[in-house]
């Protein structure tokens with residue numbers, strides 16, 4: 529104990545810690561509202577606490593407090609004594625909508641298996657709760673990318689700029705293999721620039737349906753063929769493609785796995801063909817450092833690689849002229 533004559537040691541403000549405590553509370557409230565399908569009930573006309581209580585038989589105090597809390601979290605608004613959906617809750621929190629993200633939010637709130645991350649770091653045993661490269665979790669990708677495949681026009685401008693920066697131009701006969709394509713935002717943008725561009729989509733069948741939906745919304749479905757299945761098992765073919773696109777998949781694989789994947793990609797390209805590795809999860813890019821641990825948790829060997837590491841993997845797989853475009857996509861050629 530310090531005596532009265534000794535100066536009191538300084539103590540920092542607890543703002544950073546207090547913010548985390550706030551986030552924990554907010555997340556638990558959000559999770560509760562999703563479990564109770566609060567927005568669906570408001571949309572169905574139970575737009576006051578009294579109507580909701582009468583219809584659901586819930587506790588009146590808790591119901592009123594939850595509605596007010598969700599309103600303060602900007603996922604409802606209030607006019608007079610009636611609650612209303614806001615555009616975000618209308619689009620993403622009504623289960624009947626294709627763009628519903630409630631289940632995704634609930635499942636992602638257990639991304640680290642409810643406290644298993646520490647054990648995983650102790651033992652190195654991973655993935656923890658789910659593996660990002662298995663077919664089991666396609667529902668998660670469908671929900672995560674729902675804005676892209678239901679409204680593909682939202683990404684066209686950025687995707688067009690990306691192809692410009694890569695110096696890959698749409699032309700008659702250009703053929704692209706989009707591996708782990710998801711709803712294929714980037715390759716679809718290029719197909720839209722020229723009717724002579726042909727795309728081959730590779731992903732799980734359940735996801736390819738969303739990519740096809742996006743393709744028809746953009747009017748390019750006739751330019752698309754599909755190769756459904758596991759990228760490790762499906763044959764990419766030999767000397768077929770001008771461009772092979774790998775978007776947001778390589779950070780789930782170990783360096784050895786990536787080299788194996790890049791070799792498979794090289795075989796499928798024509799001589800002079802380009803591979804593009806586009807990972808939002810780069811250590812030397814804008815990806816938040818804390819989020820890199822998610823890559824650890826959801827894969828057996830993945831992590832956030834930097835340009836030098838990708839350059840090394842691509843070179844080992846037989847690619848040359850590896851370039852980094854503004855800390856975004858990495859392009860290399862098959863000699």
Ligand SMILES: C[S@@+](CC[C@H](N)C(=O)[O-])C[C@H]1O[C@@H](n2cnc3c(N)ncnc32)[C@H](O)[C@@H]1O
Pocket residue numbers: 660661662666669707708709710711712713730731732735757758759760774775776777
């Ligand atoms: C993060 S998303 C990336 C989607 C898209 N390439 C993009 O960049 O927007 C990962 C995609 O990889 C697919 N995927 C993961 N593992 C796969 C595998 N073993 N075989 C085929 N597709 C896989 C998933 O289904 C998902 O669509």
